[in-house]
Amino acid sequence: MKKIRKELLQGTLDLLILKVLATDKLHGWDISKRIQIVSSERLILKQGSLYPALHRLENRGWIEAEWGVSEAGRSAKFYSLTDKGRLQLQEEKQDWTSFIEAMEAVLSLKEFI
Numbered sequence: 001m002k003k004i005r006k007e008l009l010q011g012t013l014d015l016l017i018l019k020v021l022a023t024d025k026l027h028g029w030d031i032s033k034r035i036q037i038v039s040s041e042r043l044i045l046k047q048g049s050l051y052p053a054l055h056r057l058e059n060r061g062w063i064e065a066e067w068g069v070s071e072a073g074r075s076a077k078f079y080s081l082t083d084k085g086r087l088q089l090q091e092e093k094q095d096w097t098s099f100i101e102a103m104e105a106v107l108s109l110k111e112f113i
Contacts, residue, residue, distance in 0.1 A: 012096070013045075013049060013050075013053045014053065014056075014057060014062075015089070015092040015096055016035055016043070017031060017050075017053060017054065017063075018057070018062065018063075018081065018085055018088060018089040018092060019089060019093075020034050020035055020038075021063060021079055021080060021085070022081050022086065022089055025078050025080040026078060026079060027070055027076035027077055028050055028051060028054060028077065028079070029070075029076075030070075031079065032044075032045040032050050057085070061082055061084045061085070062081070062082060062084055062085035063079045063080065063081055063082060063085050064082050065077045065078065065079050066078055066080075
């Protein structure tokens, strides 16, 4: 399958992370892996994009972090959604749905040729 262009991924990164964290408390590598698996390998998050996004979301109060031990027995920072983050997730989903509808309307235009 074709991977999604980096520019499109960057514009949806917050939504992707918030949605994945709505399902479970995860550390960074698991967040990235879950998105990759669920998207059938089309969405690949690089650490250089993921960790700055996690810090940004934490600074906004949308997620919180606590240290724990990963399945591999290593110390890891686990992230979870806050109540403020759940509200933001709903807002982001509504915005994305509206964007999809607008794009579908434009893409369904018939050519004049």
